[in-house]
Each structure stands twice: as structure tokens, then as C-alpha cells.
Amino acid sequence: MERKLPRIITAALLILSLSAAAQVTDKRVSQKNVSENGQPSLITFSDVSTYKGTDSQKVFKEQLGLKDNQSFRKVKAETDKQGYTHEKFQLYEQGIKVEFANYTLHSQNGKLVSMNGEYYNIENVKLTPALSQQEAFNRALSHTHASEYLWEKPQDAKEIGYEKPVGELVLLPDMEQQGEQRTTDKVRLAYKFDIYATKPLSRGDLYIDAQTGKALFYNATIKHLNDNVHARKVSASKSESKETVSAKKAIVAANAATRYSGTQTIQTTLSGSSYILLDGTRGNGIQTYNSARTATYPTTNFTDADNNWTAAEYNNTNKDNGALDAHWGAEMTYDYWSAVHGRNSYDDAGAKIKSYVHYNLIAAGYSSNNNAFWNGSVMTYGDGSGTGGFDILTSLDVAGHEIGHAVCTYTANLAYQKESGAMNEAFSDIWAACIEYRAAPTKSTWLVGEDIERRSGHVALRSMSNPKSEGQPDTYGGTNWISVSCTPTSSNDYCGVHTNSGVFNHWFYILSVGKTGTNDIGSSYNVTGIGIDKAAKIAFRLEDVYLTSNSTFANARTSGIQSAIDLYGAGSAEVIATTNAFYAIGVGAVYSGSTDTTAPSAPTGLAASGTTGTTTNLTWTASTDNVAVTGYDIYQGTTLKGSSTTTSYNVTGLTALTTYSFTVKAKDAAGNVSAASNAVSVTTTAATVSYCASQGNSTADERISKVVFGTINNTSTGTAGYENYTSLSTNAARGSAYTITITPVWTSTTYNEGYAVFIDYNQDGDFADSGETVWTKAASKTTPVTGTITIPATAVLGATRMRVSMKYNAIPTSCEGFSYGQVEDYTINITASGTIEAEPIAAGITETTETESFALYPNPVESELNISLSEANGYSYKIINTLGQQLGSGQVSGTIDVSRLSTGIYLIELNNGAKKIVKKFAKQ
Structure with a gap:
């Protein structure tokens, strides 16, 4: 918490913005950046400033020249973990709101540190409309030219909280100009209507000139996953309930065999005699509904009788398992925002996240179902067209992307056009990558939509690491860049928001992992990554605290650097990386905060310890530098493995029984890098796995008496809730079918028992992968119970774990503790299909046939x-x-x-x- 005013001011003096830097004569101001209309976009204050956080009206008058007929009204205030208080204000002209004109004051310890936003010096504006609200509304309908509107469907409108618009009178800046094009403070009196058309489908704020009736600007609320793909009954096999679920009903965990992410744990709710996809543990709830291939928003639930949402039930021609991805994806998105950024749902007020699966975009006027979108209230997923298009669009990163648009609405509220719209799209991709990295780290973090991609010649919708591979630019104004000197319409993707987003995506990728190269405008760069976690904190602070509705890439650079200063201090490695990552994408200059050219000394004494099958711990002696060492880069051979700010690093992701060579280099704030340390060679041990715990809490009334599988024929007398019989094993050949028999025993009363058997086929230490729940049986009093298990051809050869579970009155999952029943673990030795070719035994040696002992x-x-x-x-x-x-x-x-x-x-x-x-x- 040492990042006080002097450090912030020092960095501010060293950082150049693409927006003009005004000459500062006020000693209270250390830096003033102005937009092209001449109005301040960012002001930072020096240590001689006496402004307090409570001096809002005074500072607006003195620093912005706020007129007597103008006022700023506070709309939000919050304090962050760094101790900054951020107060956001809305500009009004003679009592009429100036759309997108917000300014935020940033203070620490009661003292004003900086201020930023959009301001318009308005003169000679007409404030009396020539058109009535109804006349303007008629013009809005004529411009939209739809055949159906949501207010004509009262039930759907009620479900998503939408009402027929009455029109709000506002002052709208000239939206035809953005960035360097915006040279005036011209505003127009306009009526603002939230128009939700259902055929063809669209939703957005439409601004109608209150004098002429002309449509001035359309700010799309429905933001599709990808406008470069043509987007312009599925009745779930268990879909039935239309009731409003009471929060009092039982919320329970369940296993769900998702379409794209294997078996995952989700939260469901018991409703009557069935379970529905309603999670009441996160915010005000997460609920997933079935639109049943209609273009409507019904309250139809997906249901399951035993709360075991298996592939056998849901991996059907209707693609109903996609609903499980949507539900789990919404839960993981909520968890990311809560755990990483301390945010309670997308609005930070616990808003319920509703998802609608099997929505029919064709019925809504589009040419295919190859899309998903946030409609301003709920998540909406199309089924896709399969080959040549997409699979059902409910993958984890799609959920994170679309809900990310909702986060943007409640933070920067970036206008959906030109550069601000491109950043709107990019932030959604950034959060999709972060959520996927956290919840499913084995997926391709830097690809967007790889799970749903079914088009020939494409691996994903977009690539953040190589945007050009999917037709996007990686440099501002470079190859594939779409000019923003256009009139934004849906047909030109609002001046290329889905295309130009690749540049900002690439900034985040470079900031996270680093990159060396030359961009499309000839700038050579060398950026040391800071990791996705730090990059995400900088990106969210940028979106949440500094950006405004009409921000450009240049504004993002200035405020992104300020965000890094706030979080990590002036001159830090994070500030340098942020600056140079913008330089790498063609936005602004390379970091020039220091003339230091002296590299640190090479680290010494590199050693490895605690090596396992997948990890090793490296330690070394600290380097020295003429200024300061800011961190160390760890190399595996010539590949950058990771970075550390201390003299140790835990290397993960290694392969068992493999030899590796590691070195370490030190770096300083100016970007100087030392020579390599001594090399250390490490050979990993054999792979080990550790399985989750599962047990019955009581075997007093029932337990497992006997298990027979292959040559395992075990009569158990153990009475613990978990019994480890991994010393007992049997061979099981790939492609062969085996009978399993489980015999229960009851003390007195006979109860219904449910069963499940799990085998870790890929030997990764869990039973969560597809197909590893190998047999289940619903609760019954049958004794014994039998089933057939076929060993798949893909099973890894060798010894692995088999888990046998018996649970009172329900089918158990692989990692749960339950009230009554028992869990037993055994060893299965997976062998190749067919018989082992036997060779004759040498003369005089006889093989023993008796094997009981x-x-x-x-x-x-x-x-x-x-x-x-x-x-x-x-x-x-x-x-x-x-x-x-x-x-x-x-x-x-x-x-x-x-x-x-x-x-x-x-x-x-x-x-x-x-x-x-x-x-x-x-x-x-």
C-alpha cells in the first residue's frame, strides 16, 4: 500500500498519451491529457494540490470550466482494494442529461489524486423539441422496420423485465466522430428509445433527432458472439416445469456430463419430484431455461429425476447436454468475477443470471442458428448448424464472453461502434480467456470458441495469440484493420467491432505472456509478460475505473498505464509491460521512463529440490542491479517457462521420467536482462496420482458385502465408510466386456440403495473425464446388483483406480460424502486387447496352476x-x-x-x- 501520490505523479510525467498533452500552468496539476475537442480526458494532481475528494463541484468548475447552467450529478461511488475511492458523475445541461458525458474523481486518503472522463463545452443548443414523444416513437419504428416487437409479447417481456419504451429526452454528442475525428462539442437534442424487435431480432438504444426526426445513432444492446458468421423442437428430454421456483426448495450439488467440458459439479434445485437447473447459492440465482427451438423466453425448465445428469440422458440429437454447459459456464463466470475481482454478479449487486438454451434465431429472422448473444437482460444460445457452422453455442468461453458484455454495461458502458465497440468486444474475449484459464486450464486459453467451431479451415472464432489466423488485425491500422471512418450499421458490423477487437485482444495476450517481434507499422518490440492474473487486474481496472463510453485505443493506453501505476507502482515491471504491449500493437510509444542501460548480475546457485513426476522447485541466489532487480525469468531450455519476483519458482506441468534443463535470468525496471544463471538438470520421478475422498458417513444400517469383477472376488467385512482394497487387482483388456456384481448387506431393515462404479481410464487422478462413470444403477432393494463394463480402446495401459460406491436412496457421485452407505477402491490393470502371445516354458520348468494363495x-x-x-x-x-x-x-x-x-x-x-x-x- 505504498503507491501514494508522488509515485503516481512521477510516472504520469514520464508517460506520453496519444491524446494531446496540454501545457500545464496550474501547479496543482502534474499532467493533463486532452481529447481532440480540447476538453480534458485525464488530469492527475501534484503533491501541492489541496483538492479533497469532497471538492467535486469546485474541481469541475476550476479544471473543466463547468458553466452555471451545467451540473454533474453523482451516480456511483466505490472504494477498491488499493484504498482508492472512485466517484462517477453524469453531466446535465439545463437539467437534460448529456449522453455518455461521465466524469470520475479518484481520491486516496481523502485527497483527490486524479480525474478522467468525457466533457462537452456546450453552446447554443436547442432544448425545446419540435417533435412529440409519440411522433419520435413513430419515426423510431419506421427506422427499425420490424414486423414484431417484444412489447407485443407480454409474457416474454415480463420474463426479462422489458417494457415498451416511452422515450427519454437527452443531449447526444456527434457519434459520427470518434477519436481524432471528434473536434467539436456539438450535441443534439434527441429522444432515446430502447427498441426490442423480435422479427427480425434486434435490441438497442435508438436516438431520434427531436427537431428533424432523423435517426442519429443506434447503440446495439444485443451483442452477438460473431457477426462474421451468418447469423442474420428442441424440447429437452426431461423438460416439463413452468413453475416459479421458491428459494425455500432444496439446493443440491449434482454431476453434469457437459457437452464440452466433461463431467462437472453444478448446483440444482429440487422442484416437486424433479431437479431443475437453478443454482440458489450464487448471488440472486443462476437459472437455465429451455426455449425449445422457439424465438421466445419461456420459463420451461430442464429437469432430471435423480439429479444425475448423465451423457446417456442428455447427449442426444437435441443437444440437451449443451444446457449443462450453459449452466456450469454461468456458475464459473459468476465465480471468476466474485473470487478474482470481488464482484457480485455482472452488476455487482447479485443480479440473477438467466440463460436460455435452444433459442431459434431463424424464427427471429436470422439465416441460421449460428450465434449466441446477451440481449441486455438474459443469455441466449442458438443450437448452431453443425458442419460448416458451429455446434450448440454454450461452451465455457462463449458464456464468459456474453456475460462479459453485461459487465461492460455496468462499468465502462462502451458505445457499440468503431473503436469503443471493438474494445467492448475485446473485453468480452479477455474475460472469456480468463474464465477458461481459471475453470478449465487444459483448454486453449487464447482461442475463442474452439469447442463449438465446425467450419472447415478454422480452429476457432478468434485467436488472441495470432489474430491474423482468423482474419483479424494484430496492429492498430495494420493488416485486416477496418477503417472507422464510416457510418456504423449492422451490415458493416458497426465499423468492424468484431474484427478490430483483435488488436486489443492481442494487447492483453502480449501483456500476459510476452512477445518479441515487429508489428505491421514496422515497430520492433520486446515485451516481458506479467502473467494473466496481473494482466486481468490491470484490464479490469481500466474497464471499471477509467474508460468512458466513447473511449478510443489511445484513451485505453493512457488509462491502462495509469491502472498499472495504481496497482503496482510507478516504474514497475507491470507499468513497463503495459506500456510496451500497447507499443507492440501500434498504440503509442515504447516505455521511456528510464535511461538505465545496466543489466543486473546473473543469478547464481540455481538448484532444484522436491522433484516429483510433474513438478520441481527451483531456488537461486539473488542478483544485484545499479537501480533495482524487479524480477526473474525462468527458462526451460530456450523456452520461457515463467516469471518470479522472488528467488524461487515452482515449475509445474512436467512429464514423468523426463530430463529437463533450467536457467534463470534477472531483469530490472528499464527492461535490462542479465546473463543466464548456471544450468540445473532435473529428471522427474514416475507419475503419481492422488484421488479425491469419498465415503459414507454411516454403515450402521447398510454397506457393501461383496464385489466381484474379473478375478477380484472380495467379501468385505470392513465397516468404515471408505475401504481401501487397492491391493486387490484384476486384468481388464481393452475392448473387452466384464460383469460387475455388488452385493449389499443390511443390518435389519432393507433400504433402497443406488450404485455407481468409476474407473480412471486416463490415469490422471480423477473420475471426472468423459466415460469414467462406467456403470450406475438407480436406487432399489435388489440384491445382488449386476452390470456390464466395457473397457474402451482409448484406456491407458497399466494399473489404475476403480471406485465402487453404494449410497442410500440415490446414485452416488465419485467425490462425495453421503449419509448412509460405503465406498470401496480397487486396482484395475488395463491390458492391450487380445491375448498375450505365450512362449514355451524352458524344459524342466512347470508353471504353477494353483493360485488361491x-x-x-x-x-x-x-x-x-x-x-x-x-x-x-x-x-x-x-x-x-x-x-x-x-x-x-x-x-x-x-x-x-x-x-x-x-x-x-x-x-x-x-x-x-x-x-x-x-x-x-x-x-x-
Whole structure:
């Protein structure tokens, strides 16, 4: 919390903006940036300033020249984690609101630090309309030229909280001009109407000139995922309820087999005898409805009888499992904003997030269902057209993108045209990437819409790392850039908002991970990334605190740098990276805050410790610098692995039994980089996995008595809620079907029991992947219960975990604790399909056929052979090849290392002097 005024002012003096920097004569002001109309867009104050945070009207008059017939009315005030208070004001001219004219005062410890926004020095404006509200409304309808409007559908309008517009009289700036084109303070008296047309579908604020009736500007509220793709019954298999769900009904966790993200935990609500997609644990709720391939917003719920939303039920021709993605995606989006930015839903007031799946865009006047959108009130998802278009548009990043538009409405409220509209779209892509990175880090963070993409020649809708690969620009004014010197309409994507967004997307990517190169305007750059978490904090502060409705890329640069200063201090590595990332995309100059050219000394004493199958911990001795070391970059070979501000770094994501070489370089605030440290070589250990806990809390009334699967035939006498029988194993061949039998036992009363079996086929330490819930049975009193499990061809060879669960009155999930029942874990050894080719045993050696007191597993084996004997004492072993040659020997102690054996068939001979056992095994 040391980032006080002097540091902010120092940096402000060093940073140049693309908007003009006014000559400062007021000693209270350290920096003043002005827009092209000559009005201040950002003012920072020096340490001699006496302005307090409460001096709003005084500072508006003295710094903006606010006239007597003008006023600023406070609309919002909030205090952030850095201790800044931000007060947002709306400009009025003779009592009439000036649209988009907001100014924000930023203070710390009661002292005014800076102020920024849009201001118009209005003169000679007509404030008496020539048209009545009704006449203007008729002009608005004539301009919209729709055949249907939402106010003609009262039930749908009520569901999303929409009312027929009456028209608000406002003063509208000249929206034909933006950025460098805006050279005047011209405003016009206009009627503002929120027009929601349902055929063809559109929603936006339409401004009608109150003197002439001309349509002046249309600010689209419905923001589609992608206007470059033609966008212009699915009755869920269990869809039935239309009731309004009471908050008093039971909210429970459930497993959901989503279409794009595997099995995930969601929150549902018991409504009558079924469960519905209503989460009452987040804000004022998250609910997912079924539009049933209509262009309407009904209150039809997706329902499930047992709250186990399986692929067998929902992965159907209707694509109903897409509703599970939409619901989970909304939950993960809420969680991101809450956990990372401390925000309670998109409006920061707990607003309920409603999603409508199977919405029919064709019925709403579009040429296909290849789109999703935020309509100003709710999320709306089309089913897509499949091949040549998109799959159902409910993927995690699409949900994060569209709800991101709602966040923008309640923060910067960027006007949906030209540069401000491009940043509106880009911020939604940025939040989609951040949400996907947090909730599903194995997905492609920097691709947007990769899960739904079905077009030939495309891997995604957009690429933030390489925008040009999907037809977007990565440089301001460069290749693929669409000129903003146009009249924005829906047919030109409001002057290219979905295309030009690629430039700002690329800024965020470069800020996060770093990049070296030369952009389209010939500027060479070298940016050290600061990580997606820090980049997200800077980006959100920029959107939430500094940007205004008509902000340009130049404004974003000035305010983005200020955001980094607020968060990380003047001259910090984060400020340098923010500045240089803007330079990399062709916006503004390279960072020039220091003339320091001396690199830090090279780190020494690099060492590794605590190495596992996937991680290792690196430590080193700190470097020195003539100014200050700001951090360290860690390299795996020549690849940048990550960065640290301390002298340690935990490397993750490594592969088991692999050798790596690491070095470290130090860096300073001026961007100087040291020579590399000594190299350290690390070999990871064998992979290990750790499984989630699951158990019954009581086995007093019922438990598992016996499990039979393959050669596992285990009669259990254990009475704990969880029993670990992983010492018991059986082989299971790919492509083969096996019967599982589970026998329950009751103490007295016979109860209904539900069952589930899980196998970790990909051996990643969980049962959450597609197909790993291998068998379930609804609650019944049947004893025993049996089912068939087929081992998939994709299962990873070798030993893995099988979990058998029995739960009172419901089907259990893989990682839950429940009141009554039991969980048992076993080992399954996945083998290749078909039989192992046996070689003849050497003359004079006979294989033992009696195996009741003996077990050998896994077989085939990769590295460690496990020996289980009923008489464990005194056995020695020999390993013999099929020619009778001895290759190894020793005392039996549970496991034998056979990793050095070549692939083939071997025999193991066990002998305690009184008994000899000989058995074949296969080495993979």
C-alpha cells in the first residue's frame, strides 16, 4: 500500500498519451491529457494540490470550466482494494442529461489524486423539441422496420423485465466522430428509445433527432458472439416445469456430463419430484431455461429425476447436454468475477443470471442458428448448424464472453461502434480467456470458441495469440484493420467491432505472456509478460475505473498505464509491460521512463529440490542491479517457462521420467536482462496420482458385502465408510466386456440403495473425464446388483483406480460424502486387447496352476511387479527367461523392480524351501 501520490505523479510525467498533452500552468496539476475537442480526458494532481475528494463541484468548475447552467450529478461511488475511492458523475445541461458525458474523481486518503472522463463545452443548443414523444416513437419504428416487437409479447417481456419504451429526452454528442475525428462539442437534442424487435431480432438504444426526426445513432444492446458468421423442437428430454421456483426448495450439488467440458459439479434445485437447473447459492440465482427451438423466453425448465445428469440422458440429437454447459459456464463466470475481482454478479449487486438454451434465431429472422448473444437482460444460445457452422453455442468461453458484455454495461458502458465497440468486444474475449484459464486450464486459453467451431479451415472464432489466423488485425491500422471512418450499421458490423477487437485482444495476450517481434507499422518490440492474473487486474481496472463510453485505443493506453501505476507502482515491471504491449500493437510509444542501460548480475546457485513426476522447485541466489532487480525469468531450455519476483519458482506441468534443463535470468525496471544463471538438470520421478475422498458417513444400517469383477472376488467385512482394497487387482483388456456384481448387506431393515462404479481410464487422478462413470444403477432393494463394463480402446495401459460406491436412496457421485452407505477402491490393470502371445516354458520348468494363495500384478507390467502371498515369510525369487536363463533374484518384499527387462514373456519362481511357485508374466 505504498503507491501514494508522488509515485503516481512521477510516472504520469514520464508517460506520453496519444491524446494531446496540454501545457500545464496550474501547479496543482502534474499532467493533463486532452481529447481532440480540447476538453480534458485525464488530469492527475501534484503533491501541492489541496483538492479533497469532497471538492467535486469546485474541481469541475476550476479544471473543466463547468458553466452555471451545467451540473454533474453523482451516480456511483466505490472504494477498491488499493484504498482508492472512485466517484462517477453524469453531466446535465439545463437539467437534460448529456449522453455518455461521465466524469470520475479518484481520491486516496481523502485527497483527490486524479480525474478522467468525457466533457462537452456546450453552446447554443436547442432544448425545446419540435417533435412529440409519440411522433419520435413513430419515426423510431419506421427506422427499425420490424414486423414484431417484444412489447407485443407480454409474457416474454415480463420474463426479462422489458417494457415498451416511452422515450427519454437527452443531449447526444456527434457519434459520427470518434477519436481524432471528434473536434467539436456539438450535441443534439434527441429522444432515446430502447427498441426490442423480435422479427427480425434486434435490441438497442435508438436516438431520434427531436427537431428533424432523423435517426442519429443506434447503440446495439444485443451483442452477438460473431457477426462474421451468418447469423442474420428442441424440447429437452426431461423438460416439463413452468413453475416459479421458491428459494425455500432444496439446493443440491449434482454431476453434469457437459457437452464440452466433461463431467462437472453444478448446483440444482429440487422442484416437486424433479431437479431443475437453478443454482440458489450464487448471488440472486443462476437459472437455465429451455426455449425449445422457439424465438421466445419461456420459463420451461430442464429437469432430471435423480439429479444425475448423465451423457446417456442428455447427449442426444437435441443437444440437451449443451444446457449443462450453459449452466456450469454461468456458475464459473459468476465465480471468476466474485473470487478474482470481488464482484457480485455482472452488476455487482447479485443480479440473477438467466440463460436460455435452444433459442431459434431463424424464427427471429436470422439465416441460421449460428450465434449466441446477451440481449441486455438474459443469455441466449442458438443450437448452431453443425458442419460448416458451429455446434450448440454454450461452451465455457462463449458464456464468459456474453456475460462479459453485461459487465461492460455496468462499468465502462462502451458505445457499440468503431473503436469503443471493438474494445467492448475485446473485453468480452479477455474475460472469456480468463474464465477458461481459471475453470478449465487444459483448454486453449487464447482461442475463442474452439469447442463449438465446425467450419472447415478454422480452429476457432478468434485467436488472441495470432489474430491474423482468423482474419483479424494484430496492429492498430495494420493488416485486416477496418477503417472507422464510416457510418456504423449492422451490415458493416458497426465499423468492424468484431474484427478490430483483435488488436486489443492481442494487447492483453502480449501483456500476459510476452512477445518479441515487429508489428505491421514496422515497430520492433520486446515485451516481458506479467502473467494473466496481473494482466486481468490491470484490464479490469481500466474497464471499471477509467474508460468512458466513447473511449478510443489511445484513451485505453493512457488509462491502462495509469491502472498499472495504481496497482503496482510507478516504474514497475507491470507499468513497463503495459506500456510496451500497447507499443507492440501500434498504440503509442515504447516505455521511456528510464535511461538505465545496466543489466543486473546473473543469478547464481540455481538448484532444484522436491522433484516429483510433474513438478520441481527451483531456488537461486539473488542478483544485484545499479537501480533495482524487479524480477526473474525462468527458462526451460530456450523456452520461457515463467516469471518470479522472488528467488524461487515452482515449475509445474512436467512429464514423468523426463530430463529437463533450467536457467534463470534477472531483469530490472528499464527492461535490462542479465546473463543466464548456471544450468540445473532435473529428471522427474514416475507419475503419481492422488484421488479425491469419498465415503459414507454411516454403515450402521447398510454397506457393501461383496464385489466381484474379473478375478477380484472380495467379501468385505470392513465397516468404515471408505475401504481401501487397492491391493486387490484384476486384468481388464481393452475392448473387452466384464460383469460387475455388488452385493449389499443390511443390518435389519432393507433400504433402497443406488450404485455407481468409476474407473480412471486416463490415469490422471480423477473420475471426472468423459466415460469414467462406467456403470450406475438407480436406487432399489435388489440384491445382488449386476452390470456390464466395457473397457474402451482409448484406456491407458497399466494399473489404475476403480471406485465402487453404494449410497442410500440415490446414485452416488465419485467425490462425495453421503449419509448412509460405503465406498470401496480397487486396482484395475488395463491390458492391450487380445491375448498375450505365450512362449514355451524352458524344459524342466512347470508353471504353477494353483493360485488361491498367490497373486501377481499388474500383468503385463511396466516397472514394478507386485507379489501377494498368503504365507509371506521366507520366500526368495528368481526371474527366468523362456530359455531357462536366470536374469535376477532376491528376497520377496512386496514389489520387484522389473523396469530394466526387455519387452517379452518371463517367469518368476518363488521358493521358501518347502514350496515352489512358478508363474508367467509379460513385460511391456
